[in-house]
Amino acid sequence: MSRTGLLDEKNMESNERTPLIATVLVAPPRRRYQHNVVRRFCTLCLFSALVIVTTIFLLQVALAPDGYSHRPNPVPDHTSAITFQELQEILLGTPEAANAREWSRYYTSGPHLAGKNYSQAEWTQNKFQEFGIKSHIVAYDTYINYPLGHRLALYEKADSEVVDGTSDLDAWKVKFEASLEEDVLEEDQTSGLVDRVPTFHGYSATGNVTAPYVYVNYGTYQDYEDLIKANISLEGKIAVAKYGGIFRGLKVKRAQDLGMVGAILFTDPGDDGDSTEENGVAVYPDGPARNPTSVQRGSTQFLSFAPGDPTTPGYPSKPGVPRQPVDNAIPSIPSIPISYVDAIPILTALNGHGPSAKDFNEYWQNNLGLEYKGVNYNIGPSPDNLVLNLVNEQEYVTTPLWDVIGVINGTLFDEVIVIGNHRDAWIAGGAGDPNSGSAALIEVARSFGEAVSRGWKPLRTIVFASWDGEEYGLIGSTEWVEEYLPWLTHANVAYVNVDVGTTGPVFSASASPLLNKLLYEVVSLVPSPNQTIPGQTVGDVWNGRIGTMGSGSDFTAFQDFAGIPSIDMGFGPDPGIPGKTGSAAVYQYHSNYDSFHWMDTFGDPGFHYHATIAKIWALFTAKLAEAPVIPLNATDYATAIEGYISKLEGKLDAAISGIPSDGEELEIRARPTPTGAKGDINELKVSFHQLYKAASEFKSAAIAHDALAAQLAEEVKDDIPWWKWLSKLRLYYRIRKVNDKYKFLERKFLYKKGLDGRSWFKHVIFAPGLWTGYAGAVFPGLDEAISDKDYGNAQRWVEIIETAIYKAAKSLK
Ligand SMILES: *[C@@H]1O[C@H](CO)[C@@H](O)[C@H](O)[C@H]1NC(C)=O
Ligand SMILES: *[C@@H]1O[C@H](CO)[C@@H](O)[C@H](O)[C@H]1NC(C)=O
Ligand SMILES: *[C@@H]1O[C@H](CO)[C@@H](O)[C@H](O)[C@H]1NC(C)=O
Ligand SMILES: *[C@@H]1O[C@H](CO)[C@@H](O)[C@H](O)[C@H]1NC(C)=O
Ligand SMILES: *[C@@H]1O[C@H](CO)[C@@H](O)[C@H](O)[C@H]1NC(C)=O
Ligand SMILES: *[C@@H]1O[C@H](CO)[C@@H](O)[C@H](O)[C@H]1NC(C)=O
Ligand SMILES: [Zn+2]
16 A cells, blocks of 8 residues: 555545544544634634633633633633643743653663563553553554674684685684673673673674675765775675764665675774873773773664655554565665774774775874774775674564653644654663653653643643654654654644753754744743853853754654654753863763763763753743744744755855865765766756745745734733623634644645655755765755756756745745
8 A cells, every 4th residue: 555645635535544643632533624624613603603702701700710811812712720930830840850860760771672662661651641641552563673693703814824715714713703792880780781782783684794894984975985996895895884974874885785795883982082091081980981892783774765664664564554675775784883892903903904094085084093002994905814704693573663652632632742752772771862851751741740730731732752663763753653644734733852861961952943933932941950150041051053954863754754843952962171181971872881870970960951851841842832822933944944045055156166165075975976967057056046036935924924923922912801702703713824824834845756766755945964864954855966966956956945935935925
């Protein structure tokens, strides 16, 4: 059953889905969509005016004396026992560092790989229920791998012996056997659990290969190209790559495409800044530097093509659905991650073989953090008498994953705020990624529960999601969005994601520009745990930069597939004090040392940043749920779009002049060198006027719409006497109309056919970089076409984008 045309509203009616959310939690699936909501409401108003007058009368009379209705009300039948000010006090007053510490300890005390820990799903559900939030568990049958075994050994044969291939290893001597284990630390209890998770890659291929090997730097597209230019033979070899720069799966993909037979990914401490063993900084657990045995696990799915279950692209992986082949979505060659301790002997054995990294361009010279250990960073290949045996055994199964979904019904069912964090981790720990966010989610739920117990009822419905399977490829969230797409398209106002809630004190966020204004407002209301001047808020100590939406967490399906304005935020690692070596704690991402003990000692001692992200998250959600006029800002989106156009124009100018623009380097290193130009670059340049024109039209419409919204937000503050019920209804009607326009604005930027070669991605403004995997690209279709020097296709994208912007502008009028 193909889901092509899923975004076509006409097709929604034929879309069979389990009406789980619909029946259990919210309004039933609608057969007619947004346009009718207002109309239906209006009709309802006319025909039941009498009923409504009575209702309003009763509300005013019954509630006003108790002071219940001192919160002005845009909805005839919405009342709440508490004011927004009171709600805000509850949300900022409830989250406790000590609680967050306890929830963190719970989540990080046992393994919780995707699909492996049902009890954590139940625990989360029970917590929601305990706080008065009705919730349930949604399962998806997902194609996924679990580690069975692995081995990495360096074999040597004396030079004098005849080399007769590598099939019979008996004639060879083991020169080094990699431990593939992280040290068990006495201080760090989770590092020694008997059922701890082995080091492995998600979606890696099973295999047993023995071959010479080559050091490939970061394994970017251009790193491999440099090797080809230097006549290094790659076919049949094993790639040894540093982590960093681009998404790990893309390093393996390129190795595979070049006929290499395996890949080994290691962490180079050169990328850790100045908190390193080399600089004399004590290593974890004694100090803030990386433990030399720490290993970065992670997924090797080809994420920038499509996230989610690779066997069900675009539709939910429910039992019995058809499954697609995975060949183009996950690697076919084996790969494993290793620590720098395990990498040293393998790299040292290459000393003197082939050219050195120093013979290559500047991109090979950065952060060579193991020279002090005797590594010369020779490229190889290793000579014929020196080979690696790489064994990777994975069990592939189709098994349930469990999302936990909690709901607080609002008065409005067709305006819904979704907030989420993933629960699954690569390790028993995961105190930073993701369980700092999970601990915060529990505190957020507890805070809203507290408000509910005080009689609060949200205006808009709030959905709390604890996702499973994020680490393998954003699976739990992607499958859920794919399942409830028609409902989300109809009702979802915004998605608020917190993945890594904290690994340090530095606030950061990426968002759809619609949400910028709200974020600035909220961080200026939440006290910072680090106040050099008393009273400083998070906003005061933040650099104020909001990134664009790329990928790498659960907002991807909401933002890029469903066109729902999304935000991702959290506190990141300490950059350290300039000039003071070792002042920053290195976050040992996806390793056993992303543990409770590390968090308690180095990441967030006292758990104050956990409590702070919970406050920001709760207040952000509350404002979205409660403000009578939805607090989105279209003008900021229009301004951002103008900026994106000029950014791409800069890129085009760079292409015309041949001088790369700033910040383009990583992307250029990550992608193929384009072949000859196609189409007319000057004509394309001229067509940018169309984009600016569309953007300016959108901006005028946005300014007018925001001004009307601001006016209505003022009007609704005035308490309209009950006997002016007609004015009240009229105001309600006008607010609903403005809110609908805000709600559907982001959807206008979806393009049904999707991006070139990766049609799952529907958003014309935001997508993950095709060749980097994480970083956000703006106008991805146009950007890629310019990079490819396919100016004809770029022209096509100018038209697609222009159409979308005009559609957005028109929708606001
Ligand atoms: C929310 O409202 C729907 C529809 O009225 C109802 O079926 C559902 O049980 C309610 N859910 C909660 C959590 O109260
Ligand atoms: C699930 O998680 C809990 C809490 O972290 C842990 O105690 C338990 O051992 C885990 N269960 C499994 C089957 O790994
Ligand atoms: C891997 O293959 C080699 C040679 O083909 C063989 O000797 C070895 O036993 C295999 N290892 C495993 C774990 O299957
Ligand atoms: C490239 O390497 C091959 C052997 O791998 C060798 O035969 C050939 O001469 C080399 N070519 C150049 C240009 O160095
Ligand atoms: C606290 O904030 C100040 C600036 O306001 C900054 O210089 C300092 O590094 C911060 N310290 C921590 C631990 O975040
Ligand atoms: C929207 O943003 C613009 C520009 O930042 C600002 O001038 C305007 O007051 C904002 N309007 C609302 C309703 O937030
Ligand atoms: Zn995460």
